Amino acid sequence: MTRTRGIRRADQRQVLWRFRGYGLPYLGTLFLGLGLRICEMAADLAAPWPIAAVVDRVLGMASAHNPLAHLIGIFGAGKATMLATAAGAVILIAAVSGVFDYVGDRVMNGVGERMSVAIRTDAYGHLQRLPMSYHDRQAVGESTSRIITDCARIKDSLVALFATLLPAMLSVVSFAIALLWLDWRFGLIGIGCIPLVYVIGAHNRRLGHQTARREREAEGRLAAQVTQTLHGIRTVHSFGRQDLHDHHFAVESEGALQAGLATTRVQALRVPLLELATAGGTALLVWIGGSGVLNHWWSVGQLVVAISYLNSMVSPIKSLSRLSVTFAQGQASGERVLAILDEPRSPARSEAGLPVRTAGRIDFRRVSMAYGPRQALRDLDLTVLPGERVALTGPNGAGKSTSLALIAGLYPPTLGSVAIDGRATTELPESWLHRQVSVVLQDTYLFPGTLAENIRYGRPDADDADVATVARAALVTDFAQHLPDGLATRIGDRGTGLSGGQRQRVGIARALLADAPIVLLDEPTSGLDADAERLVIGALRRLVVGRTVVMTTHRPALLDVATRTVRLTATPPTSGRRDELPRRTAVRIFG
Numbered sequence: 001m002t003r004t005r006g007i008r009r010a011d012q013r014q015v016l017w018r019f020r021g022y023g024l025p026y027l028g029t030l031f032l033g034l035g036l037r038i039c040e041m042a043a044d045l046a047a048p049w050p051i052a053a054v055v056d057r058v059l060g061m062a063s064a065h066n067p068l069a070h071l072i073g074i075f076g077a078g079k080a081t082m083l084a085t086a087a088g089a090v091i092l093i094a095a096v097s098g099v100f101d102y103v104g105d106r107v108m109n110g111v112g113e114r115m116s117v118a119i120r121t122d123a124y125g126h127l128q129r130l131p132m133s134y135h136d137r138q139a140v141g142e143s144t145s146r147i148i149t150d151c152a153r154i155k156d157s158l159v160a161l162f163a164t165l166l167p168a169m170l171s172v173v174s175f176a177i178a179l180l181w182l183d184w185r186f187g188l189i190g191i192g193c194i195p196l197v198y199v200i201g202a203h204n205r206r207l208g209h210q211t212a213r214r215e216r217e218a219e220g221r222l223a224a225q226v227t228q229t230l231h232g233i234r235t236v237h238s239f240g241r242q243d244l245h246d247h248h249f250a251v252e253s254e255g256a257l258q259a260g261l262a263t264t265r266v267q268a269l270r271v272p273l274l275e276l277a278t279a280g281g282t283a284l285l286v287w288i289g290g291s292g293v294l295n296h297w298w299s300v301g302q303l304v305v306a307i308s309y310l311n312s313m314v315s316p317i318k319s320l321s322r323l324s325v326t327f328a329q330g331q332a333s334g335e336r337v338l339a340i341l342d343e344p345r346s347p348a349r350s351e352a353g354l355p356v357r358t359a360g361r362i363d364f365r366r367v368s369m370a371y372g373p374r375q376a377l378r379d380l381d382l383t384v385l386p387g388e389r390v391a392l393t394g395p396n397g398a399g400k401s402t403s404l405a406l407i408a409g410l411y412p413p414t415l416g417s418v419a420i421d422g423r424a425t426t427e428l429p430e431s432w433l434h435r436q437v438s439v440v441l442q443d444t445y446l447f448p449g450t451l452a453e454n455i456r457y458g459r460p461d462a463d464d465a466d467v468a469t470v471a472r473a474a475l476v477t478d479f480a481q482h483l484p485d486g487l488a489t490r491i492g493d494r495g496t497g498l499s500g501g502q503r504q505r506v507g508i509a510r511a512l513l514a515d516a517p518i519v520l521l522d523e524p525t526s527g528l529d530a531d532a533e534r535l536v537i538g539a540l541r542r543l544v545v546g547r548t549v550v551m552t553t554h555r556p557a558l559l560d561v562a563t564r565t566v567r568l569t570a571t572p573p574t575s576g577r578r579d580e581l582p583r584r585t586a587v588r589i590f591g
């Protein structure tokens with residue numbers, strides 16, 4: 001949020017331009033679309049001439065140069081025949097214009113749609129790969145809103161750009177030239193309308209951008225609010241605090257409403273101002289044009305054509321200025337999506353020279369870790385030898401989970417280094433590191449899908465036999481065989497339908513299948529009753545064999561699995577100064 005506010009005005013205009021690279025693959029299609037629009041334009045330019053021919057030749061008001069005049073008599077010079085021919089020409093021209101409009105629209109809209117899908121896919125892919133520190137500070141709902149709603153607004157802008165803006169600009173230029181060709185006085189009146197209408201549109205765009213940005217920020221906060229409430233829906237129900245969430249939602253909703261109303265005001269003001277500007281142009285044309293007809297400068301038919309051209313020229317200008325709000329919204333949304341795309345990712349590193357499988361030695365060297373201003377670990381020295389099973393214990397907040405997160409490479413240490421087989425985790429490619437380290441968390445996260453799919457999450461290429469083997473070893477089969485479809489049973493969002501112990505066993509099966517040489521267990525049995533814990537520990541005993549294991553636990557039964565226990569201690573700070581925050585050291589107790 002802070003970042004989008006920080007974007008300078010000069011940069012604001014370039015927001016949508018920053019996405020131009022996504023249009024390069026479609027340049028050929030865009031030119032085809034433009035060609036179709038030019039054909040449509042030619043048909044539109046011909047549209048008023050049959051009427052002019054009727055006025056001049058059939059009604060005999062005057063005779064003047066009409067490029068289609070000779071065509072009206074092609075089937076006969078009788079008035080009835082000429083009328084019928086003119087009527088047929090009107091329909092034919094409209095049909096030709098309609099066909100080009102239809103095909104042109106499909107081609108141009110398609111480019112906008114495809115470009116926005118590519119932007120959304122990139123933004124989503126980038127978001128997933130951003131470091132944990134980014135996700136810690138960004139609400140889930142806010143990120144979701146950027147990927148879904150903001151990308152949709154960018155799509156609206158791109159579709160409007162290709163399907164409306166470019167054709168409208170083409171129309172304005174073509175009709176202005178046609179008016180000039182008809183008579184320079186008509187041309188001047190038409191061209192005179194353009195700056196007036198443009199100024200109104202530009203003013204709207206500026207106002208619209210400010211309100212659109214406020215609206216999108218408020219909507220983002222609303223989405224975050226909904227996600228947070230739904231994530232904690234059990235707690236909401238348990239405490240019956242729906243009223244509190246209603247209140248928070250109403251406050252955010254009011255913010256979104258005010259911003260939405262401001263956008264509506266900007267939009268509402270635009271229409272009357274534009275109507276006034278265009279009515280001025282038409283009035284001038286009727287006045288000067290009428291005088292011209294009376295003075296025999298031009299025919300009635302030509303005046304009809306000129307008025308028709310002026311209308312055709314002004315209506316795209318009107319639609320352009322209507323787009324000012326769409327573009328303002330697209331610009332505000334573009335800033336929010338760029339804020340994701342501009343966020344730096346960890347650099348890609350080569351796996352060349354790295355062993356397929358690490359021996360599993362882990363070294364913490366004078367490691368300190370802070371989450372922003374909050375110190376979590378200080379000066380930790382610890383070596384875990386290959387095959388060792390170390391349990392980290394200590395009071396709440398001593399930094400046990402943080403130590404595991406550092407081994408998994410989820411965060412870089414603030415000071416010191418964490419090394420695997422002598423290589424600092426910050427220098428290792430993420431893909432390699434993830435193959436070396438498996439994690440079983442306190443509450444295993446399961447995705448909607450089958451049990452087998454969830455187990456396969458750690459190794460997508462594993463065959464059914466491998467999945468079945470690890471499911472047996474992790475005691476998943478014990479409960480899966482009582483489910484209607486065994487391992488093919490579908491489970492709900494976040495594993496609903498399974499008990500806590502069952503979810504943990506699926507997590508262990510997943511880690512078994514991933515077969516990483518280092519296993520991290522973060523309180524895998526906390527919250528389980530004695531029976532469930534016994535089963536989970538049974539499964540864990542199979543997982544830890546032949547691997548380096550670092551675990552955090554308060555449970556004596558799980559401590560039995562460890563070959564060494566290390567206690568992280570915390571000395572309370574003597575003052576509020578940062579350098580005197582709790583000092584944590586590794587203290588060997590057993591082993």
Ligand SMILES: Nc1ncnc2c1ncn2[C@@H]1O[C@H](COP(=O)(O)OP(=O)(O)OP(=O)(O)O)[C@@H](O)[C@H]1O
Pocket residue numbers: 136371374375376394395396397398399400401402403552
């Ligand atoms: N993602 C985070 N963002 C900010 N602060 C964090 C984050 N994770 C942990 N902390 C803070 O770091 C400190 C250490 O947390 P950590 O979870 O590592 O402790 P722990 O020893 O595992 O605690 P527990 O036994 O309660 O699980 C705590 O003060 C915690 O509030």
